[in-house]
Amino acid sequence: MIEEDSGEPKSRRRSLPQDYDGDDVGDVGVIIKGQVYPYIEKNPLDSISLTGFLLGGTVGLSIGLLPHSFFKNFNIYLVAVSVFHFLEFYTTAKYNPGKVTSDSFLFNNGKAYTFSFVFAVSEALLESIFFDWKTRFSSWYHTTAAIIGLMLMLLGQYIRTSAMITAGRSFSHQVKTSQNPDHVLITTGIYAQLRHPSYFGYFWWALGTQLWLMNPVSFALFAYVLWKFFHSRINYEERYLNSFFGEEYTKYTQNVGVGIPFIS
Numbered sequence: 001m002i003e004e005d006s007g008e009p010k011s012r013r014r015s016l017p018q019d020y021d022g023d024d025v026g027d028v029g030v031i032i033k034g035q036v037y038p039y040i041e042k043n044p045l046d047s048i049s050l051t052g053f054l055l056g057g058t059v060g061l062s063i064g065l066l067p068h069s070f071f072k073n074f075n076i077y078l079v080a081v082s083v084f085h086f087l088e089f090y091t092t093a094k095y096n097p098g099k100v101t102s103d104s105f106l107f108n109n110g111k112a113y114t115f116s117f118v119f120a121v122s123e124a125l126l127e128s129i130f131f132d133w134k135t136r137f138s139s140w141y142h143t144t145a146a147i148i149g150l151m152l153m154l155l156g157q158y159i160r161t162s163a164m165i166t167a168g169r170s171f172s173h174q175v176k177t178s179q180n181p182d183h184v185l186i187t188t189g190i191y192a193q194l195r196h197p198s199y200f201g202y203f204w205w206a207l208g209t210q211l212w213l214m215n216p217v218s219f220a221l222f223a224y225v226l227w228k229f230f231h232s233r234i235n236y237e238e239r240y241l242n243s244f245f246g247e248e249y250t251k252y253t254q255n256v257g258v259g260i261p262f263i264s
């Protein structure tokens with residue numbers, strides 16, 4: 001591939017592998033004058049701008065209505081969920097533009113995801129109407145659960161976003177079953193501390209949201225469903241990572257853990 005002068009400041013360009021010789025990067029991106037751009041057909045600007053507007057609107061309304069809300073944790077939860085979906089798209093667009101599509105908002109995440117979200121919201125709202133322990137922080141253990149939940153949400157989001165930034169073009173929302181030319185093994189930054197930091201981040205963020213909402217039933221449901229999901233996902237993903245990177249990946253798995261209980 002020939003790097004032509006795009007006229008862009010060098011700091012804004014992303015360098016490509018020296019031996020890479022193609023017009024597309026990853027799945028959908030295109031290279032124009034040496035720079036990776038998102039594939040326009042997979043990024044309809046009308047729906048992306050509308051999604052951004054709706055996410056921003058949800059954040060604004062949730063914060064604006066805080067003084068009138070009888071269950072303020074719920075407003076903050078909506079902010080956290082909106083920020084999560086925004087960051088999924090934004091981080092992919094900025095650090096992995098060859099793979100960004102309108103699906104990068106991660107709304108189409110399967111029936112289990114939608115069901116869990118609706119279940120958690122229903123539990124939060126129903127219990128907040130019928131039980132005052134939820135809205136009045138009436139005991140130390142409710143307060144403690146909510147504070148731990150908030151800390152897990154912040155930590156989980158930070159680690160997930162850091163993972164997406166660190167992995168860059170090696171990150172993809174779908175598990176790769178064949179190796180792209182720009183897919184390299186990442187073992188530095190947050191990947192030096194955790195083997196699957198984006199899964200670690202999401203696992204603890206999601207459990208944190210249920211502690212923050214003081215949702216006992218959803219917390220148990222999320223713990224079970226997420227653990228099962230990530231257990232089989234990691235097994236599946238690592239089969240391919242082993243075939244892409246061989247010995248190098250085996251060594252990495254021996255030195256770096258996952259950080260999700262009972263998953264080694």
Ligand SMILES: C[S@@+](CC[C@H](N)C(=O)[O-])C[C@H]1O[C@@H](n2cnc3c(N)ncnc32)[C@H](O)[C@@H]1O
Pocket residue numbers: 163167170171172173174175176177184185186187191195196197198199200237240241
């Ligand atoms: C949704 S990303 C999740 C990445 C990683 N499991 C994590 O939790 O941060 C899935 C893609 O990342 C790739 N991947 C996972 N770990 C990787 C690593 N250490 N280096 C490079 N690619 C990796 C997999 O091949 C897969 O296609």
